[in-house]
Amino acid sequence: MKTIAIAGSALAAMLFTAEPQDKSDPRDGGPDRIDVSAYPGPQQKQYDVYAAKCSKCHPLARSVNARFNSTEWKRYMKRMIRRPNSGINEEQAAQIYDFLKYYSIQLGIKD
Numbered sequence: 001m002k003t004i005a006i007a008g009s010a011l012a013a014m015l016f017t018a019e020p021q022d023k024s025d026p027r028d029g030g031p032d033r034i035d036v037s038a039y040p041g042p043q044q045k046q047y048d049v050y051a052a053k054c055s056k057c058h059p060l061a062r063s064v065n066a067r068f069n070s071t072e073w074k075r076y077m078k079r080m081i082r083r084p085n086s087g088i089n090e091e092q093a094a095q096i097y098d099f100l101k102y103y104s105i106q107l108g109i110k111d
């Protein structure tokens with residue numbers, strides 16, 4: 001328990017000493033693309049839709065590194081496309097969801 005508390009306060013110190021003008025979001029760390037070269041053709045096409053549409057308001061990295069399962073993706077997709085000016089139609093949303101579901105399975109993330 002004590003170790004956890006120390007680690008927690010070290011983390012808090014790190015967060016609070018960050019530059020005030022640093023607007024980077026910790027959720028946007030990590031790779032900002034997925035290597036789909038080994039994915040089936042249709043998934044590669046859907047990846048293009050995803051990469052174009054889901055990098056409009058935040059870096060693609062946010063979803064690349066999110067580690068959601070398919071149920072969570074379904075919920076998140078609804079939340080993202082409901083945003084004003086998301087520019088994502090129903091058909092594109094279905095393709096993106098199908099891709100993210102496939103991606104979560106590749107990562108071994110279970111529902």
Ligand code: HEC
Binds near residue numbers: 057066086
């Ligand atoms: C219209 C702007 C917009 C578009 C387009 C958009 N997002 Fe977001 N997204 C946001 C905002 C704002 C947040 C931060 C607030 C939040 O979490 O709801 C966010 C947060 C997220 C998060 C972080 C959730 C968390 O709790 O860590 C993920 C994952 C995400 N978006 C995925 C996507 C995916 C996938 C797409 C493409 C289908 C997408 N976003 C398209 C605005 C957008």
